[in-house]
Amino acid sequence: MKLRIAITGAGIGGLSAALLAHAESHDVTLFEQFDRPGPVGSGLVIQPVGLAVLDLIGAGEEARALSCPILRMYGDTAKGDRTVLDVPYPTGAPGRAFQRAGLFDLLWRRVTAVGIPTVTSARVTAAPLDRDRRLIRLADGRAFGPFDLVVDAAGAGSHLSPIQTRPLSYGAIWGTVP
Template sequence: MSYNIAIAGAGIGGLTAAALLSRQGHQISIYDQFDAPRPVGSGLVVQPVGQAVLNEIGAGDAARAKGNPLRRMLGHEADNGRRVLDVTYDHDPDGAHFGLAIHRASLFDVLHRAATEAGVAITPSHSITGYKDGHLHFDGRAPEGPFDLVIDSSGASSPLSPIQARPLPYGAIWGTVPWRECGLPQDQLTQVYRRADRMIGVMPSGTLPDSDNQQAAIFWSMPRNAYEAWRTHPLSDWQEEIAQLWPEAQPIFSQITSHDQMTMARYAHGTLRRPYSDGLAIIGDAAHKASPQLGQGANMAMLDASALAKALAQYPLLDALPAYAMARRWHVRIYQAMSWAFTPQYQSDSRILPALRDRALFPVSQIPPVPKILTRLVRGDMIPPMASLTPRD
């Protein structure tokens, strides 16, 4: 059966859902608050589970052409140089699994093309304020509808989701700069920590749309309320601290010549117990928020979109929404719990947690079978992402 479906937000989850559902024959309309849909942020990692969803909409090859394969995540303690994080993506000889580091603009471009080629209509300049009786309400505009289903993919600040999230004490500033050879492997996300109050990262992230020049996403952890103070200090102070903590990365960070090149990202943690209501399905950050420590945010949104599309293909609408929620429940819960446990070890003011990380947890992480478990955790397939939605014979 074909449905008239509205999607709130032209982000990663919304565009993925639009491409999947339009291919099933549904009538899809996306409403976005910006004058022209655009991505917000720097680089991210599409894990193997997310790449599988990209393949579903025929966008996998295009994404891989713009992204950069990551084979390893490696982190060192700045003061003593010891490894405190070391996860490889594949323990098999063929190396079939990898993380796809990609700039948000390039991923957005790939998903936007997949959605528009599937016939999806995208309506810009519509700031959503509410949903009632199958109609979407907007700021300063007439309501639209009725729709058989509204999908809320409007992100962490969703006006439609009832999610209650706890702000996390640490966020990070992010930027994008041209990749420079400086001794860092190009197939590796590399990080340096000083206890847990400093985290610095460099991630080779492929190319931007309409460009063949390799880029790197860079980030620096800081308390969520420290951004304005950072902006008031000379940039040279920050560059000097980077050079002291991680001299090897200084050639990459030295390309930042203005505070405006770095954007602050603040994080929160929370999960909807029931990501749907009458005629409304909630996906992505509107349904579950977490820090990006495990690199799963974009993947969770795409998996939500895929699970919802599969549920609508298998069940009538009234049954499809609880089927979607059931399919995603345990995968979301486990990854939310893991994020909650891991994040303070790398982003906090604690002195005890990073010491425990360095002296106990990391040594244990190198003892079989723990390395393979961590690999599955990072790849996103530690448990099946949507086990209950198996195709019917």
């Protein structure tokens, strides 16, 4: 059954979801709040299951070439008295460290190559039901749809999520260790 799918947010998650849905022959439309989609943030780690998704959309090999394997992530408190993170990976299934811009570019090129429509300058504020399907309403008054499915990939600041963001009581220092 072919579905009409709206995906809010053209970041790593939204682009990947769009490519997966398109590969299954669904009618996909991406909505992005910025005038031009682009990477937000710096580095990220993709877990082995995320790499399997990249394989499914045919981007796994290129993604491996853009990234570095991670065999273990470890972190402790500033005093060094308590381990707060210890994630070992099997040698054959490492995590992968990416520069976000590289992974974004790889996915964005694929989205544009297959012709997935993207509505930019589209701050999604609501996705109300219209009978048994959803509409997409934008802050500027535009409306799109109806859609059979809405995927919210707009991140922590999404207007569709009932969860409100809040400052965290901790932080992280990113670095590269040989």
